[in-house]
Amino acid sequence: MKNIPGLEITENSSSKRILNIKIKEEIINELINLFKRFDLTAIEYKPFTRFTVAKYLDDLINNKLSKYLNDILRDRKTGCFIIGPETITTETNDVFLVKLSTAITHLIGTPNHDSMTGKFYARFYVKHEDKSDSYLRKAYTNMDLHTDGTYVKEITDWLMMTKIEEKNVEGGESVMLHLDDWEYCKELYNDPIGRENFTWSSPKSKNVDYKVEHPVFFADGKGLPQISYIDQFPEPKNMKQGQFLQKLSDSLEGSKKKVITKLPVGSAIVANNYFWLHGRKPFKKNRFLSRELLRIRGSFFNL
Ligand SMILES: [Fe+2]
8 A cells, every 4th residue: 555644545445446545634734724725715716726725735745645646546446535534623624625625626637617506516415305306316215326427518537526514324325336347347338339329418407408429338548448327317219229228227236346335524535437437325214314515527637
């Protein structure tokens, strides 16, 4: 395991492909002070301040963090890490976590505009009751394995999900699947229908008023399989496409290689969006259930 002062790096207990990175308390304390220079309005209105907070973070880790995070995300063998403060205190609150998440993502690449909120990030709740039109906030339904950015034009190389807070939560674990672990990858990847263009659209709450066309599977620079898929948004044009999507959905959900992991409050999971799929197990029913999440998706910097 890599040794970087200021960080505690371990292998995730559920998967050797996922690295757990804890930022040591002394670094967090320095960041709390440095971040005070900017409020959230400045972070939201002035894109360059996002790079300033990212630089604060990288400097404190002797400029080794940005390279390390990029190496993990681009490495097909890993491609995923969970990062967060070593200890959670009253000072590592929601505002701090938005700034920390901003800093981490700005060491990786440029975030996409999130149409759901009109910002580069989105904060949202999962609660007992929900009247929305997508699975994102449905607490008691399984959120099936998918990738992000399937219905937008922007490149979505990576995604981050930060758990800001949760109360009265049981269940709702993160579910992850790496394409190279998936038992049915070869079969589905080699099916010509998976390489056909599908039409992808999204429900109203996403505020995206166009449709896009792309296949489910495509190859990376080395010919390895990559995927762009979510169950709710493709519009099959015919029976062949419909049947293919059903088979794909069944074989993803039926996989025995899913990694189930509990994201600690204050931590973020960051994954390569082209060879990792993500989802969420249903929560146990509770009227007072509340989880607040933050998400940021984006493209890599050109190295
Ligand atoms: Fe997602």
